[in-house]
Amino acid sequence: MEIKQKKLWFSLILLSLITTTTLGEFGGPLLKGFYKESCPLAEEIVKHNVEVAVLKDPRMAASLLRLQFHDCFVLGCDASVLLDTHGDMVSEKQATPNVNSLRGFEVIDYIKYLLEDACPLTVSCSDIITMAARDSVFLRGGPWWEVLLGRRDSLKASFAGANQFIPAPNSSLDTLIVNFKQQGLNIQDLIALSGAHTIGKARCVSFKQRIVQPNMEQTFYDDEFKRQSTFRRVLRSQCKDSSRDNELSPLDIKTPAYFDNHYYINLLEGKGLLISDNVLVTEDHEGEIYRKVWEYAVDQDLFFLDFVESMLKMGSINVLTGVEGEIRENCRFVNI
Known part of the structure; x- marks a missing residue:
């Protein structure tokens, strides 16, 4: 085990060296140590306060990680998700997802x-999201990686974009592939980033369709229902009527508090909580995704390595750098 851990950290270091910089939408680079001179304690301040928040509320780790996904999939990684409704601009926070x-x-x-x-007007809100997501993963037992920084904040939000581009919990596999492709992410990224569901919880309203008795035409799902009747019965008892729509259930039933590879083991057992989780194996007719899910299920180090690579890739989606956007003084509002 010790040898495997050393190999993992060596691989992460190598990956980190390869991805020292990445170009933003307007050609400015994201860099390691971006705030080394301008705000040397920036990463330490973020790390300490994420740790405090997670100690108070363990679920917060998953929430902060999810925040980066929902930000980057709308307009890019620019903290548009943090903007409150103001004037004619409707906040992304009000969108259905x-x-x-x-x-x-x-x-x-x-x-x-x-x-x-x-460090007044120095560290962007979008970089804070990125650092907080990384620290949240690490605090729950996942990999650590050196984030690339230098993003600037958006001057606008997109309510319509949040409704359009954020994958729904009942998405089909084809829909997920299209959603990720629209962000420049491929099937490999989809599989690896879906592993973020190894931590966190979902509301009953998000997976009620998953636990309803399938109709007789859906023979595959009908057979799966019989095999997983106990799992479904527990969920159905928890979400038995609409009054419990906001009841929470862990996305990973085995180790919900730890960032590990059990999410993929759950998928192979038909125990993914969301429809959008299970379709990775049930709708993969070519078997390509199933093979990768199986690889992650038996090799946590491989999952960690690929997850880091995909997080770095996602974190560079349509970033604003240089003189584009701004550094917000308050993450909820553009500067006056």
Whole structure:
């Protein structure tokens, strides 16, 4: 085990060296150590306060990680998701995938407050999201990686984009592939990034369709229902009527508090919580995705390595750099 861990960390270091910089949408680079001179304690401030937040509320780790996904899939990784409704601009927080669901805004607000005190108008809200997501993964036992920084913040939000581009929990495999392709992410990224569901919880309303008795035409799902009747019965008892739509259930039933590879083991056993989880194996008619799920299920180090690579790739989607956008003073509003 010790040898495997050393191999994993060597691989992550090698990956880190390869991805020292990446170009943003406007040609400016994201860099390691971007705030080394301008705000040397930036990463430490983020790390410490994410740790405090997660100790108070363990679920916050998954919430902060999810925040980066929902930000990057709309307009790019530019903190547009943090903007409140103001004037004619409707907040992405009010979109169907986010409303009464997305969390962690107060944690980001407090970190921003501390960073503004230490280094005024220096550290972007979008970089805070990126650092907080990385630290959340590591605090739950997942891999650590050196994030690339230098993003600037958007001057606008896209309510329509949040409704259009964020994958729904009942998405088909084809829909997921299209969603990710629209962001420049491939099937490999889809499989690896789906592993983020190894931590966190989902509301009953997000997976009720998953536990309803399938109709007789859906023979595959009918057989699966019989095999997983106990798993489904437990979920159905928890979500038995609409009054329990906001009840929470762990996305990973085996080790919900740890960032590990059990999510993929669950998929192979037909125990993924969301429809959008299970379709990775049930709708993969070519077997390509199934083989990768199986590889991650038996090799956690491989999953960690690929997850880091895909997180770095996702974190560079349509970033604003250089003189584009701004460094917000308050993450909820554009500067006056």
